[in-house]
Amino acid sequence: MRALTIEDLNAAAHVGGAGSLTMRQELEPASGPDGVIAPAKYVDDRGNATYIFAKRYEEDQEKPVKTVMIDSKGSFANRAEETTTEAMRNGEGVLSKMPRIAVQYDTDAGKEVVYDNQLPHRGFDGHIRVGSYKGESTSKAEEYVKARNSTLDNLLPIFELSPETVIFGGWDSTRSKNQLRIPSVMVGETYAILAEQEEDPVIHRAGGRIDPVGASVIVSTEADRQKIVGDSIDLSDKTKTSFKKSGKGSTIGLGAIPPSAKKDVLDGVSVRKVISTRVLSFATVRTFHFGKGVEGDAAIRALILAVLLRDIAGYDENPFIRANCFLAETGKPAVMLNKRYGEKEELEPLTAGMAEKLLEEAYAQAHEKAGITWEGQEFLVEGNLAVLANASAEDDEKGN
Numbered sequence: 001m002r003a004l005t006i007e008d009l010n011a012a013a014h015v016g017g018a019g020s021l022t023m024r025q026e027l028e029p030a031s032g033p034d035g036v037i038a039p040a041k042y043v044d045d046r047g048n049a050t051y052i053f054a055k056r057y058e059e060d061q062e063k064p065v066k067t068v069m070i071d072s073k074g075s076f077a078n079r080a081e082e083t084t085t086e087a088m089r090n091g092e093g094v095l096s097k098m099p100r101i102a103v104q105y106d107t108d109a110g111k112e113v114v115y116d117n118q119l120p121h122r123g124f125d126g127h128i129r130v131g132s133y134k135g136e137s138t139s140k141a142e143e144y145v146k147a148r149n150s151t152l153d154n155l156l157p158i159f160e161l162s163p164e165t166v167i168f169g170g171w172d173s174t175r176s177k178n179q180l181r182i183p184s185v186m187v188g189e190t191y192a193i194l195a196e197q198e199e200d201p202v203i204h205r206a207g208g209r210i211d212p213v214g215a216s217v218i219v220s221t222e223a224d225r226q227k228i229v230g231d232s233i234d235l236s237d238k239t240k241t242s243f244k245k246s247g248k249g250s251t252i253g254l255g256a257i258p259p260s261a262k263k264d265v266l267d268g269v270s271v272r273k274v275i276s277t278r279v280l281s282f283a284t285v286r287t288f289h290f291g292k293g294v295e296g297d298a299a300i301r302a303l304i305l306a307v308l309l310r311d312i313a314g315y316d317e318n319p320f321i322r323a324n325c326f327l328a329e330t331g332k333p334a335v336m337l338n339k340r341y342g343e344k345e346e347l348e349p350l351t352a353g354m355a356e357k358l359l360e361e362a363y364a365q366a367h368e369k370a371g372i373t374w375e376g377q378e379f380l381v382e383g384n385l386a387v388l389a390n391a392s393a394e395d396d397e398k399g400n
Contacts, residue, residue, distance in 0.1 A: 003348045004309075006302070006361040008337065012282035013301035014294075018339045020281050023312070023350075025333035027190075027274040030326040036203055036268040038324040039068045039192070040075065049266055051202065058193065067191045068201070068269055071321050076188035076278070077168055079321075081117045083314030084164065084307075088115060094359045095310060097374040101162050103127045105383035116162045123147065123162030124172040124180075131381040138381050148172055150180055156290040158182075159300065160372075161379055166288070167304050185285045186308050188278035190321070192271035205267045208259040215256040217249025228252070236392060267324075274327055278312055280305060296370035299362075303372065306355070306362035313355035 004021070011017045029035030044050045055064035071079075087095035101116040101123055119125035133141040143161060150158040158180070159166045169184035194201045211217070219225050225247055229240050235252060242251050249255040285301045292300065319327070335347040348354075366372040 001346060001348050003354060004335070004337070004350060004358065006306075006358060006365070009302040009305050009358070009362060010298065010365075012305065013286065013298040015286055016340075017282055017286075018337055019283050020279055020338045022280075022336045022338060023278040023333050024336075025276040025316075026330045027276060027327040028330055029271070029274075030328040033272075034270070036270055036324075037070070037192070037274075037327065038266075038268045038322060039070050040072060040322075041266065048264055051266065051269070053194075053201075054191075056191070056193075066194050066197050066201070068194055068271070069189070070192050070274060070325065071190040071276075073184075073187050073189050076190070077184065077186065080186070080188070080308070080311040080315045081164065081168060083311040084117055085115060086314070093310075093356055094363050094374070095307070097376045098163050098307075099161060099374060099377040099379070100164065101128055101379045101381060103131055103381045103383050105388050106385075107388065115164075117164040117168070121173070122168065122170045123158060123165035124170050124174075126174070127383060127387065128381050129174070130384045130387060132384070133379070133381050143379065148175065148180065149178060152180075152182070152287060153289050154291045155182070155288055156292070159290060163304075163307070163374075167307050183284055183287075185304060186278065186280050186312075188276070188312070190274065190276040192269070192274045195270040195272050201269050203267045203269065204261055204263055204265050206260040206262075206265040209257040211254065211256045214254075217255040219243075219247040219249065280308055290370065292370040299366040299369040300372060303359075303362045303366040306359040309350060310352070310355040310359045313350050313352040317352050 008018075012021075029037050039051045041049045042052055052069040054067055054069070056067045058065045084095045084098065087093050088098070088100065090096065102113050103115075103119070103125075105112045105114075114127070116123045116125065116128070119127055128144075129139050131138045133144065138144050147158040147161040150156070155166050166182055167185070169182050171181045172179045173181075219228060222244075225244050229235060229244060232252065235243075239252060250257060282305070285304055288297070288301060288304070290297050290300050316333075321327070333349050335349055337345045337347055339345065363372070363374065
């Protein structure tokens with residue numbers, strides 16, 4: 001079994017090459033096959049927390065099996081991007097030199113900088129658009145306008161300003177016209193086959209909390225409620241209003257909470273098997289053009305694929321998902337190069353070191369053939385203070 005090479009990426013970057021690269025990893029609860037794990041939580045149409053269940057085909061099974069979503073496609077992309085974020089912070093490897101848009105806010109704790117790959121809409125994010133660049137609105141800055149005017153026929157302006165927006169995909173959805181939509185080259189998800197296939201598979205329980213001062217705290221007078229709220233200057237407006245109305249100490253973290261087994265309490269599920277998949281679509285990246293000719297465009301496409309592979313390999317070295325969802329690999333991942341006419345070739349699993357070498361080769365090639373230059377260029381945007389002044393840690397209820 002051989003390793004993936006730069007020649008494979010180059011062939012995939014040209015029309016007629018392989019269709020995709022698939023990585024599939026089987027896992028189990030770290031505590032053992034009888035362990036309980038916490039799937040991803042969503043909000044239903046009534047505002048209640050829920051898990052996402054679906055029927056899926058499983059090989060060697062006559063009927064579809066019931067599964068639960070552990071980590072969604074969008075969520076996995078964000079986790080993979082953390083590899084780039086860490087590289088930029090630490091100044092290590094090719095990823096650290098990637099150009100980026102940075103948004104800087106002056107906060108009580110000092111200057112806070114976030115990169116485009118950390119923002120929900122990457123290079124098209126509202127924090128960038130409503131901020132300012134060199135004293136004027138970012139939305140009027142020539143370099144940024146040029147990037148937003150990119151098309152799939154020529155993505156070079158946005159790729160030079162914000163490579164991550166092209167690499168992971170983005171949609172300039174708030175623009176009145178010329179809304180650029182860049183499809184994602186990579187999709188990845190983690191799901192589990194449930195142990196319970198017939199009945200409700202959810203374990204409904206929540207732990208209690210002991211308060212050594214008093215099991216119950218009910219503030220009866222309005223004056224005392226106001227004093228407590230006044231002394232707790234960091235309470236959110238929503239929490240203040242709720243406490244002033246009810247006087248219940250539990251609202252602001254006072255008093256004991258008994259253990260619960262209510263049906264609306266979600267603790268986790270028991271599973272037979274956990275499957276994590278990642279697919280790089282070579283067919284998708286081949287729709288990207290950069291105005292650099294056949295070989296120049298192909299070199300940039302190969303660079304995009306190499307970045308994605310490096311980000312995936314980086315995540316796989318520290319595959320944290322969430323609290324109470326600790327997983328262990330049951331073996332090596334299966335890596336499959338899907339060629340034409342049903343031909344498949346299994347490859348060696350990709351380590352971070354192997355992926356970094358691929359990325360170095362892909363960057364050198366893109367630099368030579370397409371003039372791509374990564375020197376840590378930073379398009380620094382000053383965050384809009386009005387956004388910071390009105391930001392809250394609470395979720396937008398309408399958005400839920």
